[in-house]
Amino acid sequence: MAYSVELSTEVDRQLDKLDEQHSKRILKFLHARVAKLDDP
Numbered sequence: 492m493a494y495s496v497e498l499s500t501e502v503d504r505q506l507d508k509l510d511e512q513h514s515k516r517i518l519k520f521l522h523a524r525v526a527k528l529d530d531p
Contacts, residue, residue: 496526 498506506514 494526494528496521 506517509517
């Protein structure tokens, strides 16, 4: 069973403060690796 990653508005605001490259890398990691775990 895979989980879905849901981001709060606070996370969106914090990611907006980061460099675009870093925020994309964080989101890619969350969706590609963490969401696929059996028990994140």
